[in-house]
Amino acid sequence: xxxxxxxxxxxxxxxxxRRAILKGLAVPGYQVPFASREMPMPYGWGTGGxxxxxxxxxxxxxxxxxxxxxxxxxxxxSIRAFFARVAGVATTTRTREATLIxxxxxxxxxxxxxxxxxxxxxxxxxxxRFLEPRETETRRMHALEEYGLMHVKLYEDIARHxxxxxxxxxxxxxxxxxxxxxxxIPRFDNPKLESPAIQLFGAGRxxxxxxxxxxxRVVSLDFEDHPFEASKAEGACALCGATTSYLDEIVADDxxxxxxxxxxxxxxxxxxx
Amino acid sequence: xxxxxxxxxxxxxxxxxxxxxxxxxGCAEVDLDLWPGEVLGIVGESGSGKSTLLACLxxxxxxxxxxxxxxxxxxxxxxxxxxxxxxxxxxxxxxxxARDGLRMNVSAGGNVGxxxxxxxxxxxxxxxxxxxxxxxxxxIDPARIDDRPSQFSGGMQQRxxxxxxxxxxxRLVLMDEPTGGLDVSVQAxxxxxxxxxxxxxxxxxxxxxxxxxxxxxxxxxxxVMKDGRVVEAGLTDxxxxxxxxxxxxxxxxxxxxx
Ligand SMILES: [Zn+2]
Numbered sequence: 001x002x003x004x005x006x007x008x009x010x011x012x013x014x015x016x017x018r019r020a021i022l023k024g025l026a027v028p029g030y031q032v033p034f035a036s037r038e039m040p041m042p043y044g045w046g047t048g049g050x051x052x053x054x055x056x057x058x059x060x061x062x063x064x065x066x067x068x069x070x071x072x073x074x075x076x077x078s079i080r081a082f083f084a085r086v087a088g089v090a091t092t093t094r095t096r097e098a099t100l101i102x103x104x105x106x107x108x109x110x111x112x113x114x115x116x117x118x119x120x121x122x123x124x125x126x127x128x129r130f131l132e133p134r135e136t137e138t139r140r141m142h143a144l145e146e147y148g149l150m151h152v153k154l155y156e157d158i159a160r161h162x163x164x165x166x167x168x169x170x171x172x173x174x175x176x177x178x179x180x181x182x183x184x185i186p187r188f189d190n191p192k193l194e195s196p197a198i199q200l201f202g203a204g205r206x207x208x209x210x211x212x213x214x215x216x217r218v219v220s221l222d223f224e225d226h227p228f229e230a231s232k233a234e235g236a237c238a239l240c241g242a243t244t245s246y247l248d249e250i251v252a253d254d255x256x257x258x259x260x261x262x263x264x265x266x267x268x269x270x271x272x273x
Numbered sequence: 274x275x276x277x278x279x280x281x282x283x284x285x286x287x288x289x290x291x292x293x294x295x296x297x298x299g300c301a302e303v304d305l306d307l308w309p310g311e312v313l314g315i316v317g318e319s320g321s322g323k324s325t326l327l328a329c330l331x332x333x334x335x336x337x338x339x340x341x342x343x344x345x346x347x348x349x350x351x352x353x354x355x356x357x358x359x360x361x362x363x364x365x366x367x368x369x370x371a372r373d374g375l376r377m378n379v380s381a382g383g384n385v386g387x388x389x390x391x392x393x394x395x396x397x398x399x400x401x402x403x404x405x406x407x408x409x410x411x412x413i414d415p416a417r418i419d420d421r422p423s424q425f426s427g428g429m430q431q432r433x434x435x436x437x438x439x440x441x442x443x444r445l446v447l448m449d450e451p452t453g454g455l456d457v458s459v460q461a462x463x464x465x466x467x468x469x470x471x472x473x474x475x476x477x478x479x480x481x482x483x484x485x486x487x488x489x490x491x492x493x494x495x496x497v498m499k500d501g502r503v504v505e506a507g508l509t510d511x512x513x514x515x516x517x518x519x520x521x522x523x524x525x526x527x528x529x530x531x
Binding site for chain 2: 131140144146147148149151152155156158159160222223224225226
């Protein structure tokens, strides 16, 4: 590990990323461009989140990494091992004990605290891209607060499915100003975007960083007659019995028996302990 | 126009509008006044500057000189946020090619509803009801509200584009060859529809076309452009029945290439 600087990235790079993070915190939801570096892992493996994590880590940190709520997937294990090696930081699977949590596609069930940082891996940072592929135009729309198109997307959803069918990456208005894509978290997690913790979003391939400061107002977009709902599968976790956590449906045996279990493995384990 | 409308101030007043493309003139020193509820036709062959003039007014091109006062403000120097707000509320633009004015991957209802949602409409049922009403007004079966424009004929796409623009009740509509590329029978139906909408809504409109038949049917007044300049202007009937300029005489006798 001596061949790397602490947390892999060199100090000037970390400084550049920290500047982008601070700018992101100063303008909640605004996508700050940054010069994404090559990381020793392919895009799609959270290179944006990894760079944000690297820029935030200090030796005293205790790092948790989750993928779809689980600490034990290949992606989560690799990133955790990576930072244990290049930063020598302590790691944990316990949400309560972590000082920095890097996540792909979930927000932990256990409420976060003001001394924690949540880092999201973001594949597509631009919420307007679905209907407006031109980057010059989407930037102008953000600058001028022209967000009618976001509601066109939701309108299309209702017209086609009878209800807002967007169940992941559900767009939200941050601090009454910028609409952001919260990364592909289930919309069940959207209410948790209003959090005491610092939330940082890193998109490596697209070279964007954005942020939600603690206790910032985050409103999921909707219509008066089709209000936002933080929906999830009806049922209870087969392991811990939880009915209020986000549940994954899994095939339990060769006979095709289906059952639910908490997507947040730490939350489930804590309930069973 | 009656005496009452004549007594009002012009809705749009253009003076000395000039646009150059390098050393070449796009349009030069164009003056025009448009009163509320009036339709102004601009005719000329391609390269005459008529589309350049329209594009400058719409903000699609930046003019090199002149003023265009609308509601007492020069729209040519309006800050971009205000210009865009104007463009999606009080003005509408009808493109020659419907695909330039429509979102082809969004349903007809979403296309018509976009300007409402951009203006803050947040009730799905109301937006949909308004979209259905507008589809009917442009003679599209409201049952097709969830179809995409790609499933529509060229004439329907053009009518959908008109509904998308008029849904916010604009006062000024800019049209660039609105019937271009359509079959003759489809053109006639579209012109009838446009004439009815313009009259009923009291719209002011500028219609740019090379088609004398279009302006004969739609326009109260006519401007003839050649090589970037206005060569003749007047009441449509007068200009068409008694053209003064030699070029207009050629244009009316339809010997010019389009
Ligand atoms: Zn559980």
